[in-house]
Amino acid sequence: MRFYQVEPTLENYWRGIILFGKNVASYKFALASALYEVKRDGSDLILLEDLALPYSAHICRHLQHAPKQVTSRSSNYLATCAQFNASEVGLDELRSITVRRGFDNVIDAFHNVNNGEIDKRFFIDERKTHKGIRLTDNFYRLTERLQFHNLTHETEARWRLVEQAWAMNVSRNLIAVEYDAQEQQLFSIASDRRVTITSCRDSLNGYQKGRCFYCNESVSLQTGDANLADVDHFIPWLLRDSVANINGVWNLVLACKNCNRGKLGKSSHVPSMRLLKRLHARNEYFINSHLPLRETLLQQTGKTEPQRRDFLNLVWNTAQQTLIHQWEPQAVGPGIF
Incomplete structure (x- = not known):
């Protein structure tokens, strides 16, 4: 895309994901928002267990003013988030269900824009081997860019x-x-x-x-x-x-x-x-x-x-x-x- 070609910076690749990636659910925005809040504690491995609450918190927050967060008629995961907002499930259950269901598609599709994967990856999927995602140097360099805020x-x-x-x-x-x-x-x-x-x-x-x-x-x-x-x-x-x-x-x-x-x-x-x-x-x-x-x-x-x-x-x-x-x-x- 010309958007990247004119100025192929990390922040513009990231913007490409946010602005031009296919939207059939809001999970991409929630994942991006959760990653902004990642604590830099020396480890580049982010366990789903640790990512689940900040990720689900953004979805729960948006559900309060916008009940439709997916183009399909229903979503079992979003139903759980709505139940949490209604105090029908607790924080531990929300975390557990988010780990099991909340990341099913978004991690696979995050880097896809216009039916293809962008040239820069910001994390690697290691759910099968390490139960999480591993942030790349691209992500850490992104956080140091003037435009990150x-x-x-x-x-x-x-x-x-x-x-x-x-x-x-x-x-x-x-x-x-x-x-x-x-x-x-x-x-x-x-x-x-x-x-x-x-x-x-x-x-x-x-x-x-x-x-x-x-x-x-x-x-x-x-x-x-x-x-x-x-x-x-x-x-x-x-x-x-x-x-x-x-x-x-x-x-x-x-x-x-x-x-x-x-x-x-x-x-x-x-x-x-x-x-x-x-x-x-x-x-x-x-x-x-x-x-x-x-x-x-x-x-x-x-x-x-x-x-x-x-x-x-x-x-x-x-x-x-x-x-x-x-x-x-x-x-x-x-x-x-």
Whole structure:
């Protein structure tokens, strides 16, 4: 995938798993979330017995607000997690059943993206020989990367997006993900009721590989961080009366403060044609990540790649005719799209 080829870093291989791996259950997100919490005590072997509670804790937490965590009609393991939430089974039983049933498919499928295994493995399956998984050097190097602290937020955001798609039965009733600029949240409408899904920052960051969309400077998702990303409208908000659905996810990017509101920042200027091509590439990542951003982009910008490209060219030309001046910042890092 081009996502890795342009910048084949460990964090982008990991993001590939989270963003583009096949989702028939939420177990991948729970396993990733549990691995973020692994204690580094000198051993690279993680016994299922030790992984079971943090893994099941994330599933139990999500079941409380999203009962549908799998595309199949039922799951004996999820039933056990729901029973734990209802205080019908204890912690020891939850751990025992998680060890026996909870990891059946997720460990085998974790590294599979687009019907093939990615080039970098983050753990080795040693359930038959050592009753657990063995973390690789790739995983430990991943934890030392500058972007590692963002991965937790990105995983949680992706999990919530997929949950909402399942809850609304996307296959028959397409979901529209929309943006609340004041709250900086993504939301959808279900049965005439607004449902807040997740942070817009957290949802977009993985697709931009943790960088400012415009200059490639590293950005953060941590509240209070000096490099906290801004959510910006690529086609300026000033044109909301002449560009339809300007709040759509197709037009939302993360930017560093200098590019978004600095003295030499974009302000109400039109980003260059080169940056427009980058927007198209980023939006195609949405398309390839499937539910629910794929369905949203198809509705907002076109069913085919040429239609989506034409849509962006049209709105860019509209912006150019109105605002005249083009803008592009000085790059502080290599292009990643």
